[in-house]
Amino acid sequence: MARSLTLRYDTINGDPCNGKSPHKENTLLITVVAVPVVIMALLACTLTVFCFCRKQDSVPSVLLGCVDLPGPKSQENCKGHIHTSDSREFTYAELVAITNNFSACIGEGGYGPVFHGQLKDGTQVAVKMHSPTSATGKGMEEFLAEVGSLTTVHHRYLVVLVGYCTDKDHLALIYEYMPNGSLYDNIQGRNAIVQTLGWRDRARIALEAAQGLDYLHTGCVLPIIHRDLKAHNILLGHDMVAKISDFGLSKSYINVAQSHISVTAAGTLGYIDPEYCVSGRLTTSSDVFSFGVVLLEIVTGEPPILPTPVHIVQRVKEKVIMGDIEAIVNRRLHCQYDFSSIWKVVDMALLCTREVSSERPTMSMVVAQLKDALALEESRVSSSTISQVGSNVDLSISWVASGR
Template sequence: MRFLLQFFLLVLPMQLLHVYVHAEPDNLGFVSIDCGLSGPSYVDDRTNISYVSDDGYIATGEKHEISSEYKSRALYTSDLSLRSFPSGGRNCYAVAAAARGRKYLVRARFMHGDYDGGERNLASTPVRFNLNIGLDFWYEVTVSDAARTYTREAIAVAVASSVSVCLLDTGHGTPFISSLELRPMGIDMYPEAVANRSLGLFTRLNMGANNFLRYPNDVFDRFWGTPVYITEWLNISTNGTFMSYYSTDHIRVPTDVLRTAITTSATSVHLNITVYAASVGQLPPPTERAYFHFLHFASFEQQQRQFEMYFGKVKWKHNNISVHESYSMQPSYSSKGVYMLSNVSLVATDDSVLPPLLNAIEVYYSIPRDDTITSPDDVDAIMAIKTQYQVKKNWMGDPCLPKESKWTGLQCRQDGVESKIISLDLSGNHFDGTIPQALCTKESLNLRYDTNDGDLCNGKSPKKKNISVLTVAIVTPIAAVLLVSAILFFCFCHKKRKQQITLGLVHQYSVQPTGISNSVSHVDIKGHILMSDDHEFTYEELVKITNNFSECIGEGGFGPVYLGKLQGSIQVAVKMCSRKSVHGQGIREFLAEVDSLKTVHHKYLVLLIGYCTNKNHLALIYEYMSNGSLFDHIRGKKANVQTMSWLQRTRIVHEAAQGLNYLHSGCVLPIIHRDVKSHNILLGEDMHAKISDFGLSKCYINEAQTHISVTAAGTIGYIDPEYYFSSRLTMKSDVFSFGVVLLETVTGEPPIVPGVGHVVQRVKQKVSDGDISAIVDPRLEDAYDMRSVWKVTDIALLCTKEVSDDRPTMTEVVEQLKDALALEEARHIDGYSDNGQGSIKPDSSANWAPLAR
């Protein structure tokens, strides 16, 4: 769960300031880079995996193609081209699709193919260079055959929001690379790969198989090779279907791998596997490095196999028990040990009916992480500057370390085990505009910039070209974000100062801004955005409705909200678009919300009554929800707000779930709300709940669409981490956010408590301890059905699963909450009383209104 905490406390502040470092994973989450590719992106015809050029990942090196005589020897299209690095001691790829704390399989491939015209006799004088993950030595690549493709894999935890792979020239020929691939792994997979240690693949073998295997047979795209067989082995296989994995299986061996195995002819014959190989000479000696052995087993027969494992002469001592498989087609069983490289022997016990069996084996070596690194916060901020604004400097690898490879224009200072960036020179990049004054007055980072276009801090007119220095902070994640925001301001504020909501600006936002049908047609000569129906109010009418905006009842990111009255008695809420919003995201949100609510109607969605399109006074008019929000009642501090009972809480979240489910499954094309939180669940006079605030909503454009590719947005604490890191928005993103609301409802606590962690993390820990009462809001004073609380907690934890495919649909959530509500209602029928506000019968109809559009 650590990456979730880092996500909510560190990365999202960057999201809120609209600063993005974005790579383009495909729909599998894979990043596949064809190094040296000159043509367009393509889909490999053997794997159906999409590959892109490395132009966006590195600015150094030379592009080449392998010689024509070797092209028939290339296994994949990505082997046909390469990038070489004849100059520079260190050349690094920074793959910015990583999520800090997430685990990845990293793979590099190298095919020489005499790209240089055979300038070097590789057989007698191999090309050798070092391969690093960041600052850490991964492998010494030794290329002695132009026709061979060399592959290196590692499993690493990203310490920053990018993974850096570096080629280091050691003076033995020109480094080169053919392809670089990044594959996200499950957070629980290969637990030996941790923040301070990566795992380098030594060997991975599919025993009993005749063919190499990778994606799509392995959803994580691991390479499974075939061994060189010895005469004592017998190949066996099955076409059966395996059961699901054990909960303790952290490897997830593909079914196709488990269907083949090797065994021996009799129980008296040992099954011996040699894992020592000559290539180990390219690594430190085994005595200086830990090797992790993973052996994978799956029984084929119902007869008993029982055997013991030996690494050399050392018996495997995990709990001092033998491996025992006794039933046909059980899930795979993976055993691991940390040993020096040696022979592995499987020896049948006296009680075993059948000889030993082995389906697959993996061996990894440890890649210790360097204790000293540049602060990940600083790395993320500086990479954002480099990537977003195409800084024309040779910046690659770790910004501060090693010192001889420090980035030009940076000064760093050692602070414990971390290096901090204390000076940044951005001169020569021709930024213009004005730096926000708050940034100009910050301390502890010297920022240098050109003043030939004017003093960016003091707003002075340009004179002659010179350099100015200002001091800003980069010592915290927020301050690092301010620096990146300043660069954004450099580039664009000069133009923005000249723009109001003119014809051109409105036209910019009127072309399908949200993916929802857009009813904006044009701007009339009076400066109004013309809509397609008759729910429009004039500004003069708004003044009258709100009594000259005399009673402000709230304020959000869009702007202030005022109480109003129609026809003297019908209360409404008038949400005005602030001047700041008009020049930012506000107009997008205005159009999105109007388009959503004009076409979507449901008893558990807030009703849009009308809008005002005066260019200086954009406004939305809603039905008034007199009892505020769910937030107000479970976490807010408003006066005269009573503690909400558990019966009311379950009823409200059940109704809100129905409204959200209607958006997902009751509309002709699904709508994703994108900002589900307790603030946006509003309560009417009768305490019925309604979903509100559709300013960030997105709609599918056809029935076949599986996701929407869009830069992540939402509210800190509620946003789905998978959506944030992949930019793949799905209905399951709303499910995650709603799961956070459910946990908030149970605990009465905010999503994030500084220094303690995210509510998902906190609740999981208490649930694992078996103490459900410890998570319940103490203000409920034990007045609840414990089974109802368990059911809500359980569905909430399912909603907040890290992998979106593991989460339920909102339809399933509605059903579970219906059961939880019934349990609590039964408690009241049996003689208990509800001491909270109201007592409304639930309405379980999820599709109260006709289909939208």
Template sequence: MRSESSSHGLDQFLAEVQNLTKVHHKNLVSLVGYCLDKYHLALVYEYMSQGSLCDNLRGKNSVAETLNWGTRVRLVLEAAQGLDYLHRECNLPMVHRDVKTSNILLGRNLQAKIADFGLSKTFLSDSQTHISASAAGTAGYIDPEYYHTGRLTESSDVYSFGVGLLEVATGELPILSGQGHIVLRVKQKIATGDINSVTDARLGGAYEISSMWKVVETALMCTADDAAQRPTMETVVVQLKECLALEEARLKGSGARASPRSDVADLVPASGPLVR
């Protein structure tokens, strides 16, 4: 639904909807149509039955099992592909403005798609998590350079995506009371050289070490204080493909495949693709 605080009128609404109809990618939530009912303006999107990546990492939505490492890497790779498309390839390149794990939605077959893009000034899906009606982003994900300068660029999305990568690796929220921001927490832990001190305990150690290291290192590059030192989403996609290949090689070497939600104890004899 349109945010009541939005200053956008009907003409602007229809113009922005027209722009969104030109945005098509397998890793972006598809716009089905819109609703115009007197004072109520709404967008209608495809239904993503498996909820958000955030909820799946936290065990919400009646999710009892943990997403395994291979599935986590595949999901963030798919999300990265959608974001890269927004930045470089669509007819109207755009900055998402509010990249976070709750805006990465999962379909019936656990395919990840980016949501809530294009109209974030007009439509706020969760106004309580936004800093203000005019500011872009959610606490914990906001690019510190954007926060200080007010300049919103593709690198701001890259920073937010990097925070999401650290969530996927650690299973932790971006901000924990009394423990600071996730970027600082991870930097302190990896200073010991032990990647296991960083990773989500629910994974049960079932991951390829090099794959995990590479994801964390990519995330820290994305969250560099200086925006000029951050990679592009195109580069992030390449890095995550390598991370996924490393994990797939581990599974293939073990002669087993993991179900989308499992730990090492749940490995079953391989039959078909390693990661779906």
């Protein structure tokens, strides 16, 4: 029986007797090339992240509680959060001496009492102490925010920060002393009983406060929102010049990419923007609403909320609709004012307090109208004439243009 032999072979590149496969050689080559590339990529990513973090650290952030204030003579305080050369740092022992052991309490702030004091050079100051609980967490963040803002924001109608204290658990802010108290004191409080603030002074104070708030909104690198504007936070210094206080403690920044900030409701009952209270959307218009309430206080001499549940905005609207302009004005003024001036302020106040924030004016617009109102009153005073109700008064009601 014939047998056959079949020879079978495969084509192999290279020596079939050599145990090194060309596939293994290719794998080794890829590994040798890839590893350095991966290492270089990781190093590049690490460097990028490091640079980004360094850049973020140099940006002021109230929300993070870190405030960087660059300067050639900066000194570091508060665990590296504050860098400032604009104001003086006091020790707690110095505060005890300045305030005569905290013997003269002149007010109560949201985070603690305020004491009168005097520096060695005779300068009078107000020392706002912060409660021990504010030395940590959110309280510390807001304290650092106020120091940061007050040392970098300067305007003739904003209070001046003289110094601060971060001695252990003792936090304090030292302001210029405002000897004539607050706007509230002078239109409703203790000072109002002794002497009535005339309409010219009221109109001027309203204008000065409006200019200070307008600066916070438009004159800073980043808009600053007060969040708690009220008659108590408008202080009166020498010659009754008005200055806004506590804007640093309650402020928030809005950067160029934002139209609003979402935060929990803050402020004082009666002054809070109802739209902000519901939505949590904080804008400069929230301050405008609060300022409108302040304007109505200046005109009426009444608080935002009386024992009755009707808000001051509604009370004034009802009287305007009835045409009872005289009933709106504080009786202590005894008709010693220009009625057109009064009306311009009332009209602007009702525009500021519209329910829809987009329908409210900007503070720049408020400033312009208050300048007109003050000019009218100054003209009346200089000519020594007293306008009568209904004589040459423009009572165009712009605030009801949209049906409100």
